[in-house]
Amino acid sequence: MKTEQRRFMRIGITGGIAAGKSTVSKHLISRGYNVIDYDQLAREIVLPHSPIVKQIEEEFGSHSVNEDGTVNRLWLAHNVFTDDNKRHHINDIMHPAVYALAVQKERDIITQNPDARMIFHDIPLLIETLDIAKKNGFVFDHIMTIEADDDIRIQRMIETRGMAKAEARARIDAQLTREQREATADVVIDSNLNVKDMLSIVDNTLENWLTA
C-alpha cells in the first residue's frame, strides 16, 4: 500500500458527549488551528431534500422528515437513542457520507494552508468509526480524548441542552465507554477540571507534540 505523504500532523479529538470537545475545538480555532467538526458535517449532509434525507425517510418513515424537507432531529434523537437497531441504521446511512465530506474539507484546508502543521478532526464517535476513517485514508498521528465523569456530563446536558436526565443517560449509553476511548487515545484530557486548566493542559500537549 502507498504510504501517505503529508507535512502536517492529523490529530483526532474525541470524547464522551458533553465532555468538552467543542470547548477544546473553539480554543484551537482561536489559536489559529483548523478544526473539522464532524457534528457540523453531519448537519451539512442533511440539507433539505438531499439524497441522505431521502434515504432517512425511506428507512425511518415520514415522521423522520419535516414538511420543509429537513430532518426531524427531535424525532430521530428520541428514536435512535432508545433503539440500538435504529441507531446502527442511521450510522450506516450517515457515517460514510460524513467521512467523504471530511476528506474534501481536509483537502480544502491543505490547499488554503499548505504550511499547516496540525489539522484537527473533532469526531464524537472517532473510536467507533476508526475503520471508516481508515477506509477514507485517515491515519491519526495522535488521538486526544476529552473525558469527564458521567454525573458531570449528565448535569451539563440537563443545564445547557435542556435534556431530561433519561435522555442524557441514553446518549451516554449509545457511545463507547470512557475506558474504551482511553484505551485507544494517546492522551486523556480531564474535563472535570475547570476550563482554564483543561485548556492549558491541551496547549502543553500540543507543544510537546510539536517539539517531539
Ligand SMILES: CC(C)(COP(=O)(O)OP(=O)(O)OC[C@H]1O[C@@H](n2cnc3c(N)ncnc32)[C@H](O)[C@@H]1O)[C@@H](O)C(=O)NCCC(=O)NCCS
Ligand atoms: C440523531 C440526531 C439527528 C440528533 O440530533 P441533535 O441535534 O439532537 O444532536 P447533535 O447532532 O447536535 O449531536 C450531539 C451529540 O450527540 C452524540 N451523537 C450524535 N449522533 C450519535 C450517534 N449516532 N451515536 C452516539 N452518539 C451520537 C454526539 O456526542 C454528538 O456530539 C443527530 O445526532 C444525528 O444525525 N446523528 C447521526 C450522525 C452522527 O453519528 N453524528 C455524530 C458525528 S459523526
Ligand SMILES: Nc1ncnc2c1ncn2[C@@H]1O[C@H](COP(=O)(O)OP(=O)(O)OP(=O)(O)O)[C@@H](O)[C@H]1O
Ligand atoms: N472543563 C469544563 N468545566 C466546566 N464546564 C465545561 C468544561 N468543558 C466544557 N464545559 C461545558 O460543558 C458543556 C458541554 O461542552 P461541549 O459543548 O464543549 O461538549 P462536547 O463534548 O462538544 O459535546 P458534544 O458531544 O455534544 O459535541 C458546555 O456548556 C461547556 O461550556
